[in-house]
Structure formats: C-alpha cells, structure tokens
Amino acid sequence: xxxxxxxxxxxxxxxxxxxxxxxVKSVRLACDLAKSYRAGQHVDVRLTAEDGYRAQRSYSVASxxxxxxxxxxxxxxxxDGEVSGWFSEVAAVGDTVELRGPIGGSFSWDGPxxxxxxxxxxxxxVVPLLAMLRRRxxxxxxxxxxxxxxxxxxxxxxxxxxxxxxxxxxxxxSLHLTTTREDRARRVDADxxxxxxxxxxxxxxxxxxxxxxFVGTASDLIVAAGVAPGxxxxxxxxx
Amino acid sequence: MVTRGFVGRRQPPETxxxxxxxxxxxxxxxxxxxxxxxxVDLATxxxxxxxxxxxITSWTWAEFEALPRTAWHGDIHCxxxxxxFDTDWEGVSIDDLLxxxxxxxxxxxxxAESYDDYSTNVPVADLLGGRAMVATRYRGEPIHPxxxxxxxxxxxxxxxxxxxKWVKGLxxxxxxxxxxxxxxxxxxxxxxxxxxxxxxx
Numbered sequence: 001x002x003x004x005x006x007x008x009x010x011x012x013x014x015x016x017x018x019x020x021x022x023x024v025k026s027v028r029l030a031c032d033l034a035k036s037y038r039a040g041q042h043v044d045v046r047l048t049a050e051d052g053y054r055a056q057r058s059y060s061v062a063s064x065x066x067x068x069x070x071x072x073x074x075x076x077x078x079x080d081g082e083v084s085g086w087f088s089e090v091a092a093v094g095d096t097v098e099l100r101g102p103i104g105g106s107f108s109w110d111g112p113x114x115x116x117x118x119x120x121x122x123x124x125x126v127v128p129l130l131a132m133l134r135r136r137x138x139x140x141x142x143x144x145x146x147x148x149x150x151x152x153x154x155x156x157x158x159x160x161x162x163x164x165x166x167x168x169x170x171x172x173x174s175l176h177l178t179t180t181r182e183d184r185a186r187r188v189d190a191d192x193x194x195x196x197x198x199x200x201x202x203x204x205x206x207x208x209x210x211x212x213x214f215v216g217t218a219s220d221l222i223v224a225a226g227v228a229p230g231x232x233x234x235x236x237x238x239x
Numbered sequence: 240m241v242t243r244g245f246v247g248r249r250q251p252p253e254t255x256x257x258x259x260x261x262x263x264x265x266x267x268x269x270x271x272x273x274x275x276x277x278x279v280d281l282a283t284x285x286x287x288x289x290x291x292x293x294x295i296t297s298w299t300w301a302e303f304e305a306l307p308r309t310a311w312h313g314d315i316h317c318x319x320x321x322x323x324f325d326t327d328w329e330g331v332s333i334d335d336l337l338x339x340x341x342x343x344x345x346x347x348x349x350x351a352e353s354y355d356d357y358s359t360n361v362p363v364a365d366l367l368g369g370r371a372m373v374a375t376r377y378r379g380e381p382i383h384p385x386x387x388x389x390x391x392x393x394x395x396x397x398x399x400x401x402x403x404k405w406v407k408g409l410x411x412x413x414x415x416x417x418x419x420x421x422x423x424x425x426x427x428x429x430x431x432x433x434x435x436x437x438x439x440x
Contacts, residue, residue, distance in 0.1 A: 212270045
C-alpha cells in the first residue's frame with residue numbers, strides 16, 4: 001500500500017431495483033467506480049435534496065466486478081431511515097445518486113488471500129459475505145468455504161435461494177442456516193460453529209458481519225473453537 | 240447533483256449546529272473495529288511511552304490509576320457518519336501523562352498503538368492543552384471492552400477512529416506516520432468540522 005487511496009464522489013445511475021425480502025431491496029447502480037473492487041468492500045452513497053441538503057451512508061457491496069460496470073447494493077429499509085427510506089420507497093431505474101469508494105481494505109477477500117474461508121453473518125450482515133462467495137465461485141472454486149447465517153426467518157434471509165443453490169451445486173461450500181424467530185428457533189451456538197468447521201477444516205480466513213451482539217457472540221464462539229483471533233475480521237452495524 | 244424525490248430528515252436547529260457536516264445524531268453507541276476484542280489482562284497491562292523504538296517510561300494498571308484524573312463531557316463523531324451527544328469520559332490527560340513521565344514531548348507527532356495491533360497517528364499539539372486523554376472510564380464505569388476498555392485514547396475533536404481502543408502506548412515519531420486506517424485511505428488528520436474523512440477531503 002504505497003499509493004495513498006483517494007476517494008471522490010462519482011455519479012451513479014440506478015439500473016435495476018428488486019425486492020429481495022419484505023424489508024430488503026437489491027439496487028443496481030452503474031458507476032465508473034465499479035470496474036475494480038474487492039469482495040467485502042463498501043461504498044458511501046450521497047443523496048442531495050433540492051435545497052442542497054445532503055445525507056450520506058455506507059453500504060456493503062453484494063456484487064463482484066463482472067464487466068457490467070455496476071454495483072449491487074442490498075438496502076434494508078430501516079424505520080426512519082433517511083437514505084434507506086429513499087432507496088426502499090423512491091428509487092427507480094434512471095435515478096442518479098453519488099458514490100465514492102470502494103472503501104475498506106481490511107474487511108475484504110480475494111483468492112490470493114487464501115482459505116479455507118469461514119464466514120458468519122447475522123441478518124443483513126450477509127451482504128459483504130455474499131460478495132466473497134460470489135467471488136469464490138467466479139474465480140476460486142477450489143478454496144473451501146462455509147457460511148454460518150443467522151436470520152430471523154427464512155422469508156427474511158437475504159439471497160437464501162442463491163445460497164441454497166450454491167450449497168447444492170458447489171463442492172467445497174456449505175451453508176449453515178439458523179433462524180431465530182421460527183419453530184425450533186435457535187441462535188448461533190457452539191454446535192453450529194462445530195458443524196461448519198467439521199465441513200470446512202481449520203479456517204485460514206474468517207469474516208464475521210452483523211449486529212454488535214451477533215458479532216460479539218460469533219467471535220467468541222469461533223475463538224473458543226480454536227481459531228486464532230488474528231485470522232478474524234469483523235464488521236458491525238447498529239447498536 | 241439533486242436526487243429525485245429526496246427530501247431528507249432535517250435536524251432541529253439546536254441539533255444541526257452541533258453536528259459536523261455529513262453526520263447524523265444517534266442515541267446508540269455503535270461499535271467499529273477491525274477484529275475481535277483482544278484479551279487484555281489488567282495484571283499484565285502496561286502503558287508505555289516510546290520515542291521511536293526506545294521506551295521512555297511505562298506504567299502498570301495500578302500506577303496508571305494513581306495518576307491525576309481528568310473528566311470530559313461532550314460530543315463524539317465517527318467517520319461512519321454517526322455522532323453521539325453528551326458523552327462522559329474520565330482518564331489521564333496527555334499533559335498529566337507527560338508531566339508524570341517528567342518529559343516534554345520529544346517530537347511533534349505520535350502513533351497511538353493498541354493491543355490488537357491497531358495504530359493511528361495524531362499530531363502531539365492535538366493531544367496537549369487538555370484536548371485529549373487516555374480514558375479509563377465512561378459514564379463513571381470502567382470502559383467495556385466493546386468500547387475499548389480497559390483504556391483507550393480519547394481525542395474528541397477528531398473523528399473517533401483516532402481514539403484508539405485498547406491502547407497500550409504512545410510512540411513519538413519524527414514525522415507524521417500513517418497508522419492502520421490512514422494507510423488504507425483515511426485522512427491523516429481527521430477533523431470532522433472540515434469533513435476530513437478520506438485522503439483528499
């Protein structure tokens with residue numbers, strides 16, 4: 001890292017909007033920043049009102065560079081969300097926002113970083129990890145990977161169809177889903193971590209993303225399972 | 240560039256005046272860090288001042304707790320856009336730390352170094368005159384490990400990534416030397432009122 005990274009605002013045009021779950025929308029944005037980025041990174045989004053008032057927030061990128069020149073964001077419509085509210089209620093194809101980034105070298109992965117890759121996600125924390133799985137499938141299918149995913153319900157699990165299809169189709173990838181608000185509700189626990197690690201073997205890279213509470217619990221469980229803390233990278237949101 | 244249909248949620252004027260540009264007010268206390276909380280044992284904890292590689296002086300936890308204490312009340316601002324108002328911190332000011340070490344700052348810059356191998360750079364002038372401390376209490380209680388306890392650097396007039404969690408020492412450097420996030424594109428200084436989030440801002 002000898003050259004300093006400089007982030008500037010670039011226009012981005014909405015090219016697709018699709019509901020993924022009752023609360024989460026996939027938003028695809030065409031932007032010249034989307035030529036090259038690493039799985040797991042995020043972008044800053046800036047919206048500007050008629051009178052010049054601005055708001056900005058950070059969103060993880062779900063996509064990987066694929067030649068389309070677009071980013072896919074997965075935005076959860078939070079109650080009172082100033083920017084997420086615009087995405088969930090207003091955004092339509094052709095709208096323009098501003099982006100800068102991609103940002104975040106620490107919470108990102110590419111094949112040369114190696115594996116096996118142990119991923120743990122709570123709720124919408126799955127988005128940057130989905131990008132890592134997409135990158136793996138695109139270019140490094142030989143690297144083993146496992147995803148522990150805690151969602152409230154199956155209906156609220158983001159990209160569940162894609163993840164289950166990958167679990168069926170991709171040798172070396174296993175999905176370990178648990179739901180916390182359905183029959184047989186269960187939170188992430190030592191047995192789930194043990195099951196993922198039994199399939200995966202000792203991980204070489206670990207990424208954990210979700211709420212503070214989820215990340216704290218999952219980090220402790222994974223360290224208790226014998227993984228060196230220095231292998232673990234975390235990203236937390238909310239309170 | 241106007242975003243179609245975006246109105247925004249304006250802050251009341253008394254809130255707006257306290258919010259640096261691009262920030263929003265939160266009542267929560269979000270947590271941001273690069274990895275798991277490091278295990279920090281007070282029995283072996285030490286806080287060390289260094290000039291380059293050379294140790295100048297160090298304190299055990301008991302010795303550190305016996306140093307003069309400073310309280311601070313006010314607002315903190317994170318580069319990820321949240322600000323939190325009316326927070327209360329207590330610890331040892333950098334002025335008192337240098338006085339206890341019996342030295343003046345040997346250089347104009349330093350790196351705060353942490354138990355998780357995080358580091359961040361700050362000009363020494365920004366740490367003197369009561370503007371910064373090594374905090375050991377939040378709202379009168381020991382700082383929870385999630386928020387950087389047992390001790391974190393506390394520099395509230397800069398973005399909060401400069402307030403290194405789980406700090407174990409200050410290393411004086413001849414030049415302004417980029418720390419962990421600064422090597423990854425974050426601003427060398429980080430003034431929230433000038434919105435210095437990233438290099439080039």
